[in-house]
Amino acid sequence: MTATSVYVHFPWCLKKCPYCDFNSYGTARDDVPHDAYADAVLRELDARRAQLEGRTLVSIFVGGGTPSLWDPRALGRVLAGIEGAFGARVDDVEVTVECNPTSLDRARAAAMREAGVNRISIGVQSLDASRLKFLGRLHDAPMALSAVREARREITRVSADLMFGMPGQKAQDFEAELDRVLETGVDHVSAYALTIEPGTQFGELHKKGRLPVAPDDDYAETFLAAESMFASRGLEHYEVSNYARPGQEARHNLHYWRGGDYVGLGAGAVGCLGDGRGGARRWRDEALPAKYLESSGELARVESWEESLSAEDRVREALMLGLRTREGVDLDALEARTGVDARVGRERAIERRVGRGELVMEGARMRVPHASWLALDAIVTDLF
Structure with a gap:
């Protein structure tokens, strides 16, 4: 049996952030087609059943977009469908959902727990008002900290995302924000440097010379200062951008970094499954939500792109991803x-x-x- 993870992409958010290059679309809460999208994902899952033979489910990750906008009942149908589609699964399948503070409170966390979620990752990003505005975020610091605390009352495993490397931000600034996040008791933090991606609002501004960027020295200083603070609080640096208390590492991400197979479901989702000969097939689903919803689960219409990876391709990717981790x-x-x-x-x-x-x-x-x-x-x- 081949250990396999599942990634589900939820493409809607309340507002597209200027740094975001993910497949996401800003929309009003009332315009999210909760059940229709769940139905479409389940149709795709059904069409992929033959691909799941001989595989053991080890984790599910729902990313976006902002998956915490998804009605937990619709989400629960998808999670149950995935678990039922595999002939085998580990006893403690990790089920993670990405959340934003604007769509997460204790009631929503409780509903997600009832739907089968046992881990959530919250996009805090910053606790500084000026930097939150710079990043285009819709929440403020009190809302972010409240979301983390309230979520932890319902779901034991909670991770927080923080960003550094913003213009004018010094190591001590990030340390102050990190200290406040760690006071909530979270057992996992992802600390990412701001990256300017082509095709984003920030990317266009940078190309025109209208976006200030932090110098590399500031990045290095902050990276090292953060590592020291995490260590002092008992969180281990197990991947370049990730820290966790022992035993609380993100198992889904570790599976990915180790070069494991994964199925992608949903608009813009990417999947990659080994071919049994050392290579693999990778695909991407139709990115536009409207087209994905119309696909009727037919893989020829669901998938917009595919490529074959040679054994050497997989080796290079394994080195690129695996060497980012403490274990190598x-x-x-x-x-x-x-x-x-x-x-x-x-x-x-x-x-x-x-x-x-x-x-x-x-x-x-x-x-x-x-x-x-x-x-x-x-x-x-x-x-x-």
Whole structure:
């Protein structure tokens, strides 16, 4: 049985943030087609049943958009359908839903728990009024902290997302915000640097020279300061942008970083399943919600794009993703999955990086030590 995760994409939000390059569409709460969208996702799931044979469900992640806008009853139908579609599942399937403070309170958290959700990730992003305005967020700091506290009264596993690397933001500013978030008792925090993506509002402004950006030195200083503060509070740095108390790591994300198979459902969702020969097939569903809703579950109409990955493609992706984690990459397991020994052809690059202390080889396990995480992109590029 092949361990498999499921990603469900919910494409609607109340307002598209200027930095967001995800498949999301701002809409009024009353205009979200809750049941129609659940029906469409379930039709797609039914069309993929043959792909699920011989697979064990290990996690479900509902991302967006803002999935906390979705009526919990409709969400619950989808979650139940997914669990029922697999012939086997682990005893403690992790079910995560992304939430925004503007659509999360204790009642909504309780309803999601009843629907089968056992972990939520809250997009706090910042607790500073000026930075929240800069990011185009609709909540304020009290609303964000209240959402975290109220959610924790109903769902044990709660994660908070925070962003740093904004213009004018110093390490001590981020530390102050982080301190307030950690006071809520969350056991997991994702701390991401603001990235300017092409095609976003920020991307267009940056291209025209009208968007200030933080210098790299500020990023590095904040990254290291945050790591120190998390450690002092008992949260371990287990992936470049993620921190957790022991045992509270995001299992869905770990499955992805380890190169595991995953099914994508919903408008714009991406899936990737191994082909049994070392390669894989990756696809993306129709991104426009209206077209997705009209697809009737026929995969030829649901999918808008696909590609075949060779075994070497999968090895490169496994290195790119796995070296972001504290545990690194098990090269023997990777070879068993792909038929490719990742060490072959990379001997000189590995020797060079090991000699510099930027790469560690522990038997068949390759990892980048924490001290070199700021140079991770260059290290991974060298291994390509």
